[in-house]
Amino acid sequence: MNQMTFHAPRLIEIGGGKVAGIAALLARLGLSRPLIVSDPFMVSSGLLERLTQPLRAAGIAFDVFSETIPEPTDIVVEAGVKRIAPHHDCLLAFGGGSPIDTAKAMTILAAGGGKMRDYKTPAVADRAALPLIAVPTTAGTGSEATRFTIVTDSERDEKMLIAGLGAMPLAAIVDYELTFSVPPRITADTGVDSFTHALEAYVSRRANAFSDPLAISAMRLIGANLRTAYHEPNNAAAREAMMLGATQAGMAFCNASVALVHGMSRPIGAHFHVPHGLSNAMLLPAVTRFSLEAALPRYAEAARLAGFAAPDDADQLAGAKLLEGLQALNAELSVPTPKQFGIAAADWQAKIALMAEQALASGSPGNNPRVPDAAEIVALYDGMYE
Numbered sequence: 001m002n003q004m005t006f007h008a009p010r011l012i013e014i015g016g017g018k019v020a021g022i023a024a025l026l027a028r029l030g031l032s033r034p035l036i037v038s039d040p041f042m043v044s045s046g047l048l049e050r051l052t053q054p055l056r057a058a059g060i061a062f063d064v065f066s067e068t069i070p071e072p073t074d075i076v077v078e079a080g081v082k083r084i085a086p087h088h089d090c091l092l093a094f095g096g097g098s099p100i101d102t103a104k105a106m107t108i109l110a111a112g113g114g115k116m117r118d119y120k121t122p123a124v125a126d127r128a129a130l131p132l133i134a135v136p137t138t139a140g141t142g143s144e145a146t147r148f149t150i151v152t153d154s155e156r157d158e159k160m161l162i163a164g165l166g167a168m169p170l171a172a173i174v175d176y177e178l179t180f181s182v183p184p185r186i187t188a189d190t191g192v193d194s195f196t197h198a199l200e201a202y203v204s205r206r207a208n209a210f211s212d213p214l215a216i217s218a219m220r221l222i223g224a225n226l227r228t229a230y231h232e233p234n235n236a237a238a239r240e241a242m243m244l245g246a247t248q249a250g251m252a253f254c255n256a257s258v259a260l261v262h263g264m265s266r267p268i269g270a271h272f273h274v275p276h277g278l279s280n281a282m283l284l285p286a287v288t289r290f291s292l293e294a295a296l297p298r299y300a301e302a303a304r305l306a307g308f309a310a311p312d313d314a315d316q317l318a319g320a321k322l323l324e325g326l327q328a329l330n331a332e333l334s335v336p337t338p339k340q341f342g343i344a345a346a347d348w349q350a351k352i353a354l355m356a357e358q359a360l361a362s363g364s365p366g367n368n369p370r371v372p373d374a375a376e377i378v379a380l381y382d383g384m385y386e
Contacts, residue, residue, distance in 0.1 A: 004208045006255050007147050009134075011171040014244065016236070018175040019050050019135060023058030026090070029171060031131065034092040035084055036064045037103040042095050042137070050178065051094050051135060063088070068095070068102040071159075071269055071276065073152045074116035077105040084110055084130070090170075091132045096190070097141030097276065100134045104149035104167040107132055116151050117160060121363055125164030134169040137178040139229070139242035140190020140277055142197055142250015144172035152270050159266035161362050176236070176243035184230055187242075188333035189277030191226040194246035196280045198222065199288075199302050200259040201252035203295045204367045211256035214248045216305055221245030223306025230333060256367075261287045263364030264377060267355035272343050281335040285326040286384045287368075290376070292319050295369035338385050345385065352381040 013025060026032060034055075042048040043066045055062055065083040069076055080102060084091075093103035108119055110129035119125040134144035143149070147168040152159050182190075198218035201211050222245040228238035261283050268279040292299050300318035303309035308325030309318035338348055356377035359365055365372055372380070 004210055004255070006210050007165070007168055008251055008254070009145055009169045009172050012145065012174060012247070013172070014174045014247070016175060016177045016240065018173050019178060020054050022051060022092075022135070022173065023054050023060055025133070025171060025173065026060065029090075029131070029133075031090040032060055033087050033089045034060070034062045034133075035088045035090075036062055036092045036094060037068060037080060037099050037106065038064065038066045038094045039068045039096075039099050040066055042066065042099075045181065047137065047178065047181065048094060051092070062092070068099045070098050071152055071273065072098050072102045072105065072150070073154045075154050077102060077109055077116055077151055080106040081110045088130060091130050092135070093132060094135045094137065096136065096138040096186075097143045100136060100141070100143040101149040101151065103132055103134070104143070105151045105162065108149070108162065108164070108166040111166060116162070117153050119162045119164075120160040121163050125162050125166045128166035131170035134172045135178070136172070136174065136246075138182055138186060138190045139176070139179055139239070139246040140193045142194060142246050142253065144169055144174065145247050145250040146254040148254065150266060150276070157270050158358055159270040161266070161364070172247070174243055174247050176240040179239050179243060180234055182233070184233065187230050187233065188335070189275055189281060190246070191222060191229065191242060191277075192281040192284065192329070192333065192335070193277030194242070194249045195219065195222045195226065195306070196261050196284055197249035197253040197258065198245070200261055200367075201249065201256040202302055203291065203298045203369050204253075204256045204259050205369065206367055207256045211252045214252035215256070218245040218249035218252060219302055219305040222249070223308070226329075227332065258364050258367065260291065260365045260368035260372065263359040263362045264355070264380065266362060267351075267358045268338070270358075271351050271355065272338070272341075272347075274338075274341060278335065281330055281333070282338060282384060283380075285323065285330060286380055288326060289323055290372070290380060291368055291370045292323065293370075298369075348381075348385050352378050355381060
């Protein structure tokens with residue numbers, strides 16, 4: 001068996017209502033003075049009370065930094081670092097992937113100083129000023145279980161991949177009951193994002209014996225439950241399965257790496273402010289078609305696991321059904337093309353060479369079963385527009 005290194009949080013609490021035990025979790029970890037990192041919607045909607053009420057009941061004092069934005073920037077991270085006070089002994093991230101990613105970047109920047117771009121891969125961000133506890137409220141990014149964060153360099157319009165032990169949460173609470181209020185659009189986008197994590201981890205050139213079972217389980221769970229969670233937001237079984245699948249997918253790609261979809265997705269988000277999960281969904285069918293023959297047995301098995309193909313379908317048929325299934329899924333979930341999203345053709349064309357350059361620079365395309373050159377990435381961007 002090949003040698004491997006596996007990264008994961010020290011502790012993950014999983015289950016409905018688990019967020020009510022936040023005070024006990026902090027006590028178990030020897031922590032008591034958190035800075036909560038969240039977003040304006042979590043505050044205005046009252047959902048943050050699910051976290052703060054049990055803290056108050058336990059007599060735990062906390063501060064809140066809620067100025068995070070949907071696609072974190074270095075400016076927001078720097079503002080967050082200024083809110084870290086000497087008395088804080090941990091960060092408590094509550095929300096979707098953006099608050100969690102912001103908190104990760106905050107603790108890395110607070111530890112090492114400088115600018116966020118100093119930590120962009122291939123740099124290794126292993127230092128953290130404070131331990132992080134992540135509480136996701138969407139079933140999507142898997143950020144609660146990964147050693148990665150994504151931050152936009154606001155001067156260069158570049159989404160930077162930052163990786164290292166400094167970004168790995170100490171602990172996480174995965175409570176599906178926090179996702180009942182997530183609207184259909186975000187349910188769809190985060191759901192496809194988590195499926196992409198699992199699929200890319202499974203076909204990655206860095207897939208391994210530890211990541212494969214997590215990716216396999218995640219594809220089964222997400223394939224069987226994403227449509228139900230989208231159409232029936234209050235379906236507890238579907239929400240629970242999606243939350244577990246998202247965390248498993250996060251652990252899978254944390255240890256096998258994402259590939260071309262994510263490499264191409266980040267520049268779309270940086271230049272055109274398309275939400276990360278949505279840009280992944282836009283790309284997934286085209287990139288899968290591009291990559292299919294280079295890892296046909298794995299893509300075929302993914303199709304069977306996710307329910308796009310029958311268990312006894314031959315690889316070629318299962319691969320074809322995967323392509324059809326991903327297109328049909330995007331249609332059912334109302335995933336727009338870049339054109340339908342409102343991006344002008346001239347603006348798209350003006351950026352695709354730069355986006356291809358940035359995608360390659362991220363390193364993610366190098367994990368793809370079929371490794372593209374810049375011209376092939378440009379052609380994929382060109383073809384997906386309409």
